[in-house]
Amino acid sequence: MVDEIRSKAKELLTDGTVECVIGYERATDGVTARPLFAYTAEEIDRFIMDNTCVHNLARYLLDRKGKPTAVVVKPCDSRTINLLVQENQIERDKVFAIGVTCPGVVEAHWGEASDEAQPRCVTCSLEVPAVYDYLVTMPGERQTRTGFPDLERMETMSPEERREFWERQFERCIRCHACRQVCPGCYCPICFVDQLDPTWVGIRNAPPENQVWHLIRAFHLAGRCIECGECQRVCPVGIPLMLLNQKLAAEVEGMFDFRPGLDAETLPPFAVFKKEELEAER
């Protein structure tokens, strides 16, 4: 399977379709994967593809605007391409998507890869990329999809219990903003959290300030989050950010019948409206 990726990648470089292929290589711990930007055939020989390939590589397309680039995408990652084309951030004809069907990726940390599925895979609804120019199949038994048990559990809690739950989460946030850096939807030249005049999120690290950061970060991704799960994966203190994202995704789907990144044409929910709607939700 990795041979298919390698030979396609070489073909694309040789015939000049792209200048760079973004894929995965083995990290120096010999266990986990890391992104590799390949510009030559020799580099392409280092490509791997297995269940440790967790990163959403399509995010890097934002760093290669206007430059013909091929990228290896899992189904979740592929939605990034549609999102970014829809939002006029990248040009579809400058991107060659090497799609990989995916049985799920695992929790992997430096020097060790577990059998445990990434949380995003447990709730994933796609088996095949939403967009691709070439498709390869990653072997392996598809991980069990459980639906959204955590989300359902949250809904059974009282507002008071939910407030306490999130306060405990938000007070651990160190505001490193790694969740933003890794997110394909977070490409604002100046993020609200970095603005000093006005200061929307106070410098001090305290639950109320952190709550503003978390609610607005999540809301800025409402109807845009493509559920790649990268924000939660990179969070150094393990805040369950996907709960917020999935809550909004469920509401957006319920209210507006919309899921981002499945195509590049449908206008997102905040760009349109219907005259007759939502009077009950006011």
Place this chain on the structure above:
Amino acid sequence: MDMNGGPKIVGFLCNWCSYAGADMAGTSRMSYPANIRIIRVPCSGRVDPLLVVKSFQQGADGVLVAGCHPGDCHYSEGNYYARRRFGLLRPLLDFVGVEQERLRLEWVSSTEGKKFSQVVSSFQEELERLGPRENRG
């Protein structure tokens, strides 16, 4: 904010309809709770969810966003966008334990002074029922 001990309400009112409606309530001497602090904005569509979340963080017990009725927006469609935005912000607030009743979106025209005073009064009653917001600001 010293607010006579009642729930603190921040009201974002659109310049063209709801602010004029509040003005009308004032000039016709209709009574409404003094606990509301009014901020005039050009349009309900101008109200960034950040302003709402920030108001709660700064200690508001409730936030009112009021604009022109659908079809009457001075800028044609700002209120339709606001309706979508706050329709989604309310369940998010609820999800983190800020009861969604604490955020209200209302349509108040420039001639609806009476409606404005009723909206604020009923909002205050609702907020009293919910009790003060736990705030560790």
